[in-house]
Amino acid sequence: MALRTAGSVLLVFLWSVAVDLGQDGWSVTYTHQSICTLKGSTVNISCSYTYPSDHEIKNTFWFIKWESDMDPEDLSSVSRYEGQIEYFGDKKSEGSLRITDLRLSDSAGYRFRLITSGGKFAGSPVSLTVTGNLS
Numbered sequence: 253m254a255l256r257t258a259g260s261v262l263l264v265f266l267w268s269v270a271v272d273l274g275q276d277g278w279s280v281t282y283t284h285q286s287i288c289t290l291k292g293s294t295v296n297i298s299c300s301y302t303y304p305s306d307h308e309i310k311n312t313f314w315f316i317k318w319e320s321d322m323d324p325e326d327l328s329s330v331s332r333y334e335g336q337i338e339y340f341g342d343k344k345s346e347g348s349l350r351i352t353d354l355r356l357s358d359s360a361g362y363r364f365r366l367i368t369s370g371g372k373f374a375g376s377p378v379s380l381t382v383t384g385n386l387s
Contacts, residue, residue, distance in 0.1 A: 278302065286381075295350070297348065299375060301345060310367045358382050
């Protein structure tokens, strides 16, 4: 997909749909498994999710790092992302992460996590690759 805006060309490469199926009704389905975009641009990473019908959503968030003995850190609490990220979605079955003014250092695997009244689940990473400006 190529978009031409304001005299510059923005290229966004997207790859497939990723589905993580858990046990007993847990799943995270990403719109795209891999995204490649340009430094300075904005990207939306979206997913839909399911969880057991007798559970209530307590929290949803996106993260990139997960130490084995600790809970993952919500990107919205990481100072480096302050003013750069926004979460949106319906808090019932859809979640999206918008990252603006992308930097090369934003290249990473982004994961969605949901916490309910009866458990927790996280999807596998969506690979975001940020490349330099077009010349």
